[in-house]
Amino acid sequence: MGRTISFSEAINEALAETMRRDKNVILMGEDVAGGAAVDHLQDEEAWGGVMGVTQGLVQEFGRDRILDTPIAEAGYVGAAVSAAATGMRPVAELMFNDFIGSCLDEVMNQGAKLRYMFGGKAKVPLTIRTMHGAGFRAAAQHSQSLYGMFTAIPGLKTVVPSTPAEAKGLLIAAIEDDDLVVFFEDKTLYNMKGEVPEGYYTTDLGKADIKREGSDVTIVAIGKQVHTALEAAEQLAAKGVQAEIVDPRSLSPLDEDTILASVDKTNHLIVVDEATPRCNVATDIAAMVADKGFDSLDAPIKRITAPHSPVPFSPVLEDLYLPSADTIVRTAMELTGEDTAMTT
Amino acid sequence: MEASNTRTQTMDSHQAMWMYQKMSEIRYFEDTVHETFSKGVLPGFVHLYAGEEAVAVGVCAHLNDKDSITSTHRGHGHCIAKGCDLNGMMAEIYGKETGLCNGKGGSMHIADISKGMLGANGIVGGGFPLATGAGLTAKLQNTGGVAVCFFGDGANNHGTFHEGINMAAIWNLPVVFVAENNGYAEATPFSYASSCENIADRAASYGIPGEIVDGKDAMAVYEAAARAIKRARNGEGPSLIECKTYRNYGHFEGDAQKYKGSEEREEHLKDKDAILQFRQYMLEHNLSNEEGLNKLDEQVKASIQAAVEFAESSDYPDAGSLITDVYVDYTNTGRES
Ligand SMILES: Cc1ncc(C[n+]2csc(CCOP(=O)(O)OP(=O)(O)O)c2C)c(N)n1
C-alpha cells in the first residue's frame, strides 16, 4: 500500500510541487494565505483558503507568491490572465465556481480568446482552481456545477477530477499546460482519502480513465458522480449486470475515443452529471455518441442529471436534487432489459 | 473625516424601546444559532451578525415596509431590523417548510419581499446594483420609498460598488449605501485590501455625501441615517454612511479568528458592546429603567426560544417542491398561481 492522503492535501501538494520547480507559478485569490498584513499572525495560523486547501503554502513560498486579493474577482482573474500572457504562470483561485458571474468577461472574452484573436501569437498559461458541487448545504449560490458552461467556450480547457491521486496529477498538468485551464474541485470530496504518489507527476489532460470494467452498460460519470456510479455498479453486479465506469477527467478536451470504444463494447450508455440538464456535458456526450457511435447502441442513451432548478437549501430537497445510485441502478436495469418486473 | 457625534435627533421612549428590542432580538437570535450550530443541528454555513446590531437597527428604525433593503451573507440582523418574522427566519435556517423561503433559501438567502427585505445574499457585492434598482422603482413609481444597501468592507472593493453607486448618483436615486466596516473580510483586514483609509472617502468621487459614524453607537447610526434617508426621501439623491463596527463571532462558524487581535476582541465584547452602550444611553436619558429593560430581555429570550421550538417542530418541505418556483406557474388560472 502506498501513502494515503486526502483530496485537499493532494491539491496542496500539486501546488507546492509546481511552485518549487517554477518561480513563475504564483497563487492568487481571496484568503489563499489569509490574514495579510496582520503583524501578530504566525504564518502557520493563517487560513490557507476558506477550506484550508492551501494551508502551509505561505510558509514555504511567502506572501509575494501566495497572494491574498481583495474581493474583486474581475480584478484579480483579469490580472492573472494578463500576468500569464506576459510571462508568469499563475494559479487563480475562484473560491466558488458560482462567483464566475463576477469575472466571466475576464475568462471568456479575455483569457480564452487572446491566443486565437492574436493569430496564435499569445499564450495564457493560467489555471483557475474553483470549487463546485452540491451536497454541502451551501444553497443556490454556492453549490452549482458550472463546468458545462466553461466547456462550451473554445480556447479554455476544463478538468474535473474524482480522486486524490488524479487531482494531484491533473492539477500539475493543468499548471504546466500553456492554455487556460479551469480546474473544478468538488467541495464534498476534499476529505476523501486515497493513495497518492509522492513527488512530481502529471496525469494527461484529455485522457479518460476506466474506473471499472464491465461488459453490459457504459456509465460515463463526472467528478463526484464517478463514486455514485461505482456504488451503483456494485449493486448492479449483484443483479448480474456489469457496468463499465468511464471517468472523462477532462471535459475539454474530451476523450471521445475511450467513450466510443466502451459503448462499442457494452452497447448501452448512461451519462451521469450533477449539473442541470439543459445544454450540459451529459447532453454533449450523448449527442457525440448518437452522432459517432449510433451503430454501437442497442437502446436509447440515458442522462441522469439534477433537475432544471437551482440547488435548494433544505437538506431533504438537496438530497433529492443529486443523482442517486438507485436511479442509476434502475436506469441500467431498464436499459439492459434485465429487469422485467421494473415499474417506474 | 471625523466620526460625528452631534445629537440632532431626539429619541422618544417608544422608539428607543423598539430599537433596544430589535438589538436584543438580533443578539439572542445569533447567540442561539451559534449554540445550535455548534451542536451540529444546523445545515450549511451561517454568518452571524452579533456585535453589529446598532447598524441594522439604527438605520431600519427610519424605514417602513415601502422601503427596501439589500443585505449580505451576514443577513440575519438586517432581516430582524426590517421586521422579518423570527419564527419564519429560524425555520428557514433549519431548512423547514415553514421558513420564510419555504426552506429553499437558507441562512444566506432569507428574504421577505412583503417587508421590503430583498434578501440576504451569497454574492459579495451583489447588493449595490440591486439597491440601485429598488431606488429606481421608488423614483419612477413615486412611492416615497427609499432603498438601503448594507454592505461589508470587503464588498467595497468589488466592482459592483462603483457601478451601483455611480448610477444611483447620476440618476439621483433615493438610495442609502451603508457600509458595515467590521475591519475584516473573512481573514483579510480592510486596511490591507482597500487603498483608501475610509470607505466614506470614496463617496466624494461620486459627488455624494460620505459620513463616518461609530457603528457601535446606535444613536450615532440613528442620527446619520436620519439625515441620509431624509435627503433620499426629499429627492436629493444617494449618500453613503460608513459604520465602524466589529463582528463578535468568526467569519463563519468554525473560524478560529487568529487574525483578530486579542485586545480588540476583548474591548468589543465588553466596553464597546453596542447593546450595553445603548442600554446605558437609555438609562441616562430616562428612556427606560433597569426593570423595564430586563423585562424586555426576558420577553426577547422567550420569543427566540419559541422560534427554535417552531423551527424544530416544523416539517421539512415535500419532495414536490424541489421543482416548483423555478418559473411563475400559469397552469391553472392563466395567471400566477
Ligand atoms: C463575489 C463573491 N466573492 C467572494 C465571496 C466569498 N465571501 C463570502 S463573505 C466574504 C467576506 C466578506 O467580507 P465583508 O464584505 O467585509 O463582510 P463581512 O463578512 O465582514 O460582514 C467573502 C470573501 C462571495 N460570497 N462572493
Ligand SMILES: [Mg+2]
Ligand atoms: Mg467585513
